[in-house]
Amino acid sequence: MSRLEISNVTAHYEGAAAPVLANVSLALGAGEFVAVIGRSGCGKTTLLNLAAGFAFPTSGRLTLDGQPVRGPGPERAVVFQDDALFPWLSAVDNVAFGLQLKGVPKNDRREAARGLLARVGLAGLDERPIWRLSGGQRQRLGLARALAIEPAFLLMDEPLGALDAMTREHMQQLLLDIFLATRAGILLITHSIEEALFLATRVVVMAPNPGRIVRTLDVDFSRRVRAGESARAVKSAPDFIEARAELLDLVFEREAQ
């Protein structure tokens, strides 16, 4: 079972007065869905970049199954808001590219890629060029490509931020389905407190100057969706609304400081 551990990490950007992250600790295991929220500039993306191996801390430790993280790796797939798809390739070839990186033989790649496209709800759009896909379809494609490498961890930076409300709700359901099917450890950065509460097994609240974790909340609202309750019912349940208000207070209280 894979485990990513961020222990007591501090990070600085050159020239900045305060550290961008100070004494941040966070662990992510298989079957855990951690959502990180906090006001703009509190270091969420920096934290994800460290977890992905795109950046390194000034002090503290990052380990993967006990081994120091030295850079990016195929066990950690990253999904961004503006997904870095290859615009000159069709949908199926964008996913097949991920399979090529994984070493899947050429003849098997397109068929496997089609399967992944179907899994994210893009069946039938295989040969579409990227520029003819909607924002939501591109996000699905970005997810399919991330899943192609069968990552132990999915690291996502505001992946649904650019989508309209309806599409966003559909994508939340897809993320839940993927989480359940793969049991990958998911790290999701989101500006939506509601989305964090709805999807995660743990919500982490950060505050800025220096970037730090001020609250960790274990939640299980997604279990109710799995048990058959509708997303709408879960999001309008009294305990969901109460938890959302508490987190809102926390983020705004910190903002006022």
Ligand SMILES: Nc1ncnc2c1ncn2[C@@H]1O[C@H](COP(=O)(O)OP(=O)(O)OP(=O)(O)O)[C@@H](O)[C@H]1O
């Ligand atoms: N490459 C960089 N060099 C210098 N400073 C940076 C760099 N990247 C980010 N910062 C600064 O570090 C702080 C944290 O940025 P980061 O993007 O991690 O925050 P965030 O919480 O993800 O913000 P947002 O919610 O707006 O995306 C900000 O003050 C930002 O200006």
